[in-house]
Amino acid sequence: MIDDAIAGRLEKLAELAPLHNAPALRAMAEARRLLPEVRHVAVFDTAFHATIPEVASTYALPRRFRDDWGIRRYGFHGLSVEWAAECVKAERLVVCHLGGGCSVTAVRDGRSVDTTMGFTPLEGVPMATRSGSVDPGALLHLLRHGLALDELEHALEHESGLLGLAGSDRVEELQRSTDEGARLALEVFAYRVAGAVAAMTAALGGLDAVVFTAGIGENSALVRELVCERLGAFGPDVDVVVLEAREDLVAARAARELLGLPAQKMSPPSLSPGPGVGKNESSSVSSARDHE
Numbered sequence: 001m002i003d004d005a006i007a008g009r010l011e012k013l014a015e016l017a018p019l020h021n022a023p024a025l026r027a028m029a030e031a032r033r034l035l036p037e038v039r040h041v042a043v044f045d046t047a048f049h050a051t052i053p054e055v056a057s058t059y060a061l062p063r064r065f066r067d068d069w070g071i072r073r074y075g076f077h078g079l080s081v082e083w084a085a086e087c088v089k090a091e092r093l094v095v096c097h098l099g100g101g102c103s104v105t106a107v108r109d110g111r112s113v114d115t116t117m118g119f120t121p122l123e124g125v126p127m128a129t130r131s132g133s134v135d136p137g138a139l140l141h142l143l144r145h146g147l148a149l150d151e152l153e154h155a156l157e158h159e160s161g162l163l164g165l166a167g168s169d170r171v172e173e174l175q176r177s178t179d180e181g182a183r184l185a186l187e188v189f190a191y192r193v194a195g196a197v198a199a200m201t202a203a204l205g206g207l208d209a210v211v212f213t214a215g216i217g218e219n220s221a222l223v224r225e226l227v228c229e230r231l232g233a234f235g236p237d238v239d240v241v242v243l244e245a246r247e248d249l250v251a252a253r254a255a256r257e258l259l260g261l262p263a264q265k266m267s268p269p270s271l272s273p274g275p276g277v278g279k280n281e282s283s284s285v286s287s288a289r290d291h292e
Contacts, residue, residue, distance in 0.1 A: 001258065002028060002040040010042070020045075020101075020121065041255040045247075048078030049105075049112045056114040056203065073118035077103045079247035080213060085110045088241050090209035094200045096193060097245065098223065099214030100169075102127045104193060106200035114203040116196050122156060125192040128169035131160035132192065162189060171220050190226030197231060209239040218242055 057073045065071045077097040084095045093107040105115040116124030126132040163169040165185035174182040201207040
């Protein structure tokens with residue numbers, strides 16, 4: 001439940017995810033101003049990843065960084081992953097949330113056990129305008145040779161990823177382009193996502209199903225194909241599911257539970273067979289939104 005104290009604490013965390021937290025805080029402040037008599041609820045995208053074991057959440061950094069500064073891997077896109085885990089009943093599931101922000105998560109029996117995003121949403125696979133994981137030594141090199149901290153942060157958040165590789169963050173534009181840079185961007189993106197799926201498979205001890213969700217995951221058959229082409233080592237019996245992201249439903253349910261309101265029935269979509277790139281590709285896609 002949001003009050004002034006909670007709002008203040010959230011403002012102090014805005015820098016950890018500037019693309020998300022800053023606009024959310026502005027919207028929250030405006031909503032509280034316009035509707036002061038209404039109870040306001042915050043639902044956290046990290047909560048689903050609270051089950052990640054210590055071996056997966058711990059960075060190999062000095063203890064003082066971990067203890068004094070709380071530096072650890074938290075994970076994001078939890079609302080989307082939770083929805084996927086409810087819709088796709090698989091013991092060992094990997095969820096590829098590929099939108100403006102991108103992450104890959106390992107889910108065992110409905111619980112998150114590892115994910116690619118970490119202390120911030122910058123870690124992991126490349127994204128629309130975010131770099132994903134980069135050698136920290138390369139970033140230190142840039143800082144030592146004159147790049148300002150604010151300039152580096154802006155580049156990593158707003159000028160990297162697909163945009164940095166090809167000059168556009170729109171996958172549909174890159175797919176239509178004949179430019180070599182556009183093809184390279186898609187191949188780099190798919191290569192990193194496939195590598196993340198493989199890493200998540202190791203965390204699960206095997207793989208039963210892969211979900212593609214969010215704007216790119218739902219709407220780019222080419223990206224799905226490029227990723228799945230690299231997953232042949234896992235055999236022909238892996239199901240591939242294309243699923244509409246519905247974080248809104250998960251957030252609404254959490255808010256109703258906190259407010260003590262009656263639960264509303266949330267029926268997972270029926271997954272109808274479609275053309276497959278794995279054993280089966282099923283789909284439940286009803287929009288072309290770019291889910292973050």
